[in-house]
Amino acid sequence: MSTSPDLCIIGAGTLGVDLALYARRLGASVVLADRDRPEPGDAAQQALRMASLVQSAKRAQDMRRAPELGVGASEFKLSAKQVAERAARLVENRVRATSPEVLTAQGVTVMRGAVGFVDGRSLLVGDITIKPGKIIIAIGGAPAFPDIPGLGDIDVFSVDSIIENQRKLTHLVIIGSDAAAIEQAQLQRRLGAAVTLVPHGPLLPEFDPEAVSLLLAAFADEGISVRAGAQTVAINRRSQGIGVEIEAEGGVRETLDASHVLVSAGHKVDLDELDIAKARLKPGTNASRTIRPVGIAAGHADWNAARAHGRAEVDALLGRRRSHAVSLVPRLIETEPAIAQIGPLVPRADKARVGDTILRENLAENDRAAAMGNDRGLVKLTLDGKGQVQRASLAGPFAAELAGTVALAMSRRVGIADWADLPLPRPSLFEVFSRLGENYLAARNVSTTGQGGPALRRWLGFRPRG
Structure with a gap:
């Protein structure tokens, strides 16, 4: 050795x-x-x-x-x-x-x-x-745990410990606004618990707000209570259950009757x-x-x-x-709809420059998503003046897989114009990419004749014969 x-x-x-x-x-x-x-x-x-x-x-x-x-x-x-x-x-x-x-x-x-x-x-x-x-x-x-009076007096879940839980929870109050808190909110609701999310700040601030709004709409449909703008000010241990005192914007206080508390505040x-x-x-x-x-x-x-x-x-x-x-590594929120984001984090992203373009495609118009009964979602791209993707936000089914394709295109410097000629089966979720390419070309009144051939072939790995 x-x-x-x-x-x-x-x-x-x-x-x-x-x-x-x-x-x-x-x-x-x-x-x-x-x-x-x-x-x-x-x-x-x-x-x-x-x-x-x-x-x-x-x-x-x-x-x-x-x-x-x-x-x-x-x-x-x-x-x-x-x-x-x-x-x-x-x-x-x-x-x-x-x-x-x-x-x-x-x-x-x-x-x-x-x-x-x-x-x-x-x-x-x-x-x-x-x-x-x-x-x-x-x-x-x-x-890590925030300094909340009474928190140390109860048995509290962390994002590490709750994944080992083997019991059905009655009413879970989640304190946190990061990806882990969001994922656990939907997961525990689908496993049978009533869930209240107290964010302690903006929800998923590093992700595109439009994608986050789609997820919050899904949360509302599933009965997940999100107390936006609220803070947890005290935890009260009871002989049965837990009292979680929260304060909303404006100073209004309310006590939630919880069976369990999860804190998601990082490590x-x-x-x-x-x-x-x-x-x-x-x-x-x-x-x-x-x-x-x-x-x-x-x-x-x-x-x-x-x-x-x-x-x-x-x-x-x-x-x-x-x-x-x-x-270029996609950041993923494992929810439904899933959210994936590539490129600079939203708070750090540069302000839009002259010539930049934002393209979006709604999955409600995608045949495959409609057939799945899962058409709540979008693909949103920020392009520079040369049609190169600088940032991407995706929300919907198979967001991770779609994001992987976008990341590959970004790493290979494949411009959005080349996406219009992607050879895709139909119906397919990947049709959103060809539609984005077509919309980009249509907006610039550029003929697609001869567009995308060499770059597309390089991206797909084709090599000339001889």
């Missing part, structure tokens, strides 16, 4: 394992420092478990809506325990694929034990000192556990030329963004010029 590897990754959660394998594929010698405990807030495992729970809840909702599609309603039994057990099994099966034996077989050295910095170049893993060329910090973070990382002060980093920073935090430690709670950012940091530390475009 080398005690001077090219790279040491601290934290053997899913992100740390992914980056270790990625660095090995690049030819680096890698030590994965396993702190011999699960990394809290493992984003990938949470995302997979949530995907399973969401699909189970969707099946239940489909059965409730069956009469709308001409299918007779029938009674069905929903078992919260079986739903949770299925999600847990799915994660367990995936984790086996990255066991220490598998990692070792692929050339990753796994070291277990407490991890701490000795200085800016050395780490103590268990009782062994190593001196890696570069260090990545990929540890998890514990759930906090304790770098002091690593004796980070011994690394002698610049005040106010957790990074240097040889030490880089990733994932939650770098402010990336979303798994897809954390993975892209982590791989970009590996590239940089190993001296590779190629970098992963974190801004």
Whole structure:
């Protein structure tokens, strides 16, 4: 075992394992420092478990809506325990694929034990000192909780713990306005709970407001109460149930009778556990030329963004010029309608410039969406003066899959004019792309003759013969 590897990754959660394998594929010698405990807030495992729970809840909702599609309603039994057990099994099966034996077989050295910095170049893993060329910090973070009087007096769910719940909830009050809070609101409602969401600020402020409004309309249809503008001011423990005191805009107070409370306020990382002060980093920073935090430690709670950012940091530390475009990784809200967004976050997006164009296509006009009975949605693009997509917001069925196609087009610099000639089956959700391309060309009164051929063929991977 080398005690001077090219790279040491601290934290053997899913992100740390992914980056270790990625660095090995690049030819680096890698030590994965396993702190011999699960990394809290493992984003990938949470995302997979949530995907399973969401699909189970969707099946239940489909059965409730069956009469709308001409299918007779029938009674069905929903078992919260079986739903949770299925999600847990799915994660367990995936984790086996990255066991220490598998990692070792692929050339990753796994070291277990407490991890701490000795200085800016050395780490103590268990009782062994190593001196890696570069260090990545990929540890998890514990759930954060706001300072609300009485919150510490009750058993409260976090976004980490509620996915393990195996009981049907009666009335769940959710405190939070981020993606995890929104996803849990619809999930728990579909699993049979009454749900009240107290946002504590704007809902999904980094997503397109039009897409968010479509989701809120769906929430209203499903009976999810959203107390926009309200704040939780106190929690009162009772002999039966919980009193959640909220204050609306204008100072009006109301007490909600809850059976359970979920707080979704992000995660906090304790770098002091690593004796980070011994690394002698610049005040106010957790990074240097040889030490880089990733994932939650770098402010990336979303798994897809954390993975892209982590791989970009590996590239940089190993001296590779190629970098992963974190801004092109779709950010996804696992709801129905699902929301996906690509490009700059809305609050950070530049103001519209002269020549920029906004195109939108309503899924209510899409034949496939109408046939699915799921036509509440849109695709909205912001283009520059050359017809290149700068930002995209998608809401509706299969938003993640549609967003992947948009991200590919953006990364390959395929202009919107080329989308008009996409060879698509009909009906298809992907028709929204060809319609957007056609609308763009029509608005500019440009003939489509000869448009899009070379670029479209390059995008689709065609090569000339001969």
